[in-house]
Amino acid sequence: MKKTLIGPFSQLLTLANIPLKGAIEDEALLVIENAGVLISDGKISGIGKFTDLKSEDVQIEHVHGKSVCIPGLIDAHTHICFAGSRANDYALRNSGKSYLEIAKTGGGIWDTVTKTRRATQAELVDGIIERAQNHLKSGTTTIEIKSGYGLSVDEELKMLYAIKEASSKIETDLISTCLAAHMKPKDWVGSASAYLDEISSKLFPILKSEKLTNRIDAFIEESAFSSLEIAPYFRKARAMGFSITVHADQFSTGGSETAVHYNAVSADHLEASTQKEIELLAKSNTIAVALPGASLGLGCDFTPARKILDAGGALAIASDHNPGSAPMGDLLSQAAILGTFEKLSNAEVLAGITFRAAAALELSDRGTLEKGKVADFISFPTDDYQEITYHQGQLKPNGVWKNGVKQ
Numbered sequence: 408m409k410k411t412l413i414g415p416f417s418q419l420l421t422l423a424n425i426p427l428k429g430a431i432e433d434e435a436l437l438v439i440e441n442a443g444v445l446i447s448d449g450k451i452s453g454i455g456k457f458t459d460l461k462s463e464d465v466q467i468e469h470v471h472g473k474s475v476c477i478p479g480l481i482d483a484h485t486h487i488c489f490a491g492s493r494a495n496d497y498a499l500r501n502s503g504k505s506y507l508e509i510a511k512t513g514g515g516i517w518d519t520v521t522k523t524r525r526a527t528q529a530e531l532v533d534g535i536i537e538r539a540q541n542h543l544k545s546g547t548t549t550i551e552i553k554s555g556y557g558l559s560v561d562e563e564l565k566m567l568y569a570i571k572e573a574s575s576k577i578e579t580d581l582i583s584t585c586l587a588a589h590m591k592p593k594d595w596v597g598s599a600s601a602y603l604d605e606i607s608s609k610l611f612p613i614l615k616s617e618k619l620t621n622r623i624d625a626f627i628e629e630s631a632f633s634s635l636e637i638a639p640y641f642r643k644a645r646a647m648g649f650s651i652t653v654h655a656d657q658f659s660t661g662g663s664e665t666a667v668h669y670n671a672v673s674a675d676h677l678e679a680s681t682q683k684e685i686e687l688l689a690k691s692n693t694i695a696v697a698l699p700g701a702s703l704g705l706g707c708d709f710t711p712a713r714k715i716l717d718a719g720g721a722l723a724i725a726s727d728h729n730p731g732s733a734p735m736g737d738l739l740s741q742a743a744i745l746g747t748f749e750k751l752s753n754a755e756v757l758a759g760i761t762f763r764a765a766a767a768l769e770l771s772d773r774g775t776l777e778k779g780k781v782a783d784f785i786s787f788p789t790d791d792y793q794e795i796t797y798h799q800g801q802l803k804p805n806g807v808w809k810n811g812v813k814q
Contacts, residue, residue, distance in 0.1 A: 411811065413468045414443030415457035416476040417790035422761050423775040428689075428721040431754040438792065442476065446782045446811035454776050468813070473790040474805065477757060478776050479548030479783030481764035482738050484675050484696055484725035486553050486586075487538040488531055488566050488573075491522030493731040497704070506705055506732065507658070510630050516556070516590050519730050523556035523566070531569035532576070538728070538736065539579045543814060546785040546804040547738055550579055551725070551768055553624060555586030558595075560610045563587045567619040578809045582768050584652065585614055588625035588632055588640060599636045607643040615647060622672075626654040627662035634665040641669045650769060656680040657701070667691040673767040675725070677710045678702060685711060689718035694767045696723045697759070699745040700733030712749040712759075723767040724759035740800025753796050782811035 419442035425435055443460045445453030453460050461467070496514045500506065509515050523531070535552065542550055554566040567583055574581040587606045591599040614620055623644040625637050631654070632640075641651055650672050655662025657676040663684040666674035674688060675696035688695050697710035715722050724745060728736035735741065738760055746756040762774030773781045786806040787795055794802055807814045 408448050410452060410465050411446045411468055412443050412460050412465045413446060413808065414470050416442045416470055416474045416786060418442065418792050419454070419476040419776065420757065420792055421454060421776040422478055422757060423777045425758060427763060427766055429719045430716040431752055431758055433752050433754045436754050444476065444776065444782065444784060449782055449810035451776060451778055451780050451782050453778060470786065470806065473788055474786040475789050475792045475795065476784055476786045478761040478774055479785055480546045480738055480760045481549045481768065481774060482542065482547050482726050483551050483673070483723050483764040483767040484698060484727050485550055486555065486729035488535050488552050488554065488570055489519050489523050489556050489730050490526035490530060490534065491519060491730060493518055496731055500705065507630055515731060517593050519556045520558050524562050528565050528569045531566060532573045535569060535573035536577055539573065539577055539581065542736070543579050543807060545737060545739060546807055548579060548783040548807070548809050549582065549773060551582040551584060553584045553586040555589035558587065558589060558592040560606065563610055564613065571619060578814060583620040584622040584624050585620050586624040588637065590626060590631045599632055603636065603640040607640050611643065611647055621650055622652060623649040624652045624654065627665055628654065628657055629659060634661050637665065645669060656684055660684055663688055666693050672769055676701065678708050680711055685714050685718050685720065688715065689720035694721040694723055694763065696725050696767055697745060698725055698727035698733065699741040700727045700735050703741065704732045704734060709745055709748050712745060712751060716755060721763055721766065722759055723764040724756070725764065737800050743796040743799040746796055753793060756796055782808060784808050
């Protein structure tokens, strides 16, 4: 197959050779000027100066005008498989009601569960595709999507089948996660532990046999499950070979400690984390995932990203795109805003939405621009990479390449 050379880009940031954990100065960024990306069969076969990569046997795809190239963005935490809206929840929060108060009166997650159960699988597929395509236009080439608005064996399967079907119809890579432990269903007669036992006994084997996901998530919180209740669930998941991720420390602590105990791939949210949890995460292999969209949607504190990085932790940044607490869904805007409030370098922001996010999904084939990696990359209409975060998400990509093909 003939190779394709794409460029020249005014600047190209590889994001390569940067540690997974800890703080990053902008000086650590490798910036190549007048750069090109050499593509072969959907993979990167070369990165360097455009003129150095040029040859007679290479097909050239010219990039005109100012452009800065970075790896495709990776959103490691979303809930974009859902039906309905929670605009009323947003209005109630802004009038003074808390997230937990709204949940206790029938709003919150259960409201979306009700609407998602009413939707057909085809309707869910259409919703996923529409949202994923909007994310792709904004530069997100890989998206994690959780179930969790079904809360029964059959309804969780409907969601996961919808994610699988949508994945086969679009270019964006969709990574599915089972979040059947989102909350105890209001129509469940019995204890939280009995619900979790049913899910792990009946749903987990189907997830494996049908290859619907290899990731199990749980919400550890007052409105969901305690660390004690979730323990047998996670033990079963680990015994079956699933990777674990946790909704942790959103309103109260305890979730991150559980995540570390079960060697979870990631602990997500962490808005309530104290120095104790920060140090625990930093010493572990569990990646901290900040979700600034939830902080913006709920009007609460941001994840203590600066402290996590300074303690030596690995920090990814995700949108948490969902119909309730994080309806914005704009990953770059949220990451830039988090950077402003938490005083993150450009390198830390970009790492958080590229290769560190890839690590939160256990994907080693993307997130940096280097030979052998998937050819997912994006460009912005500027000749200075600092403009990307400076405009806080309002500078949109003028080019998105998925597997080396411009979208």
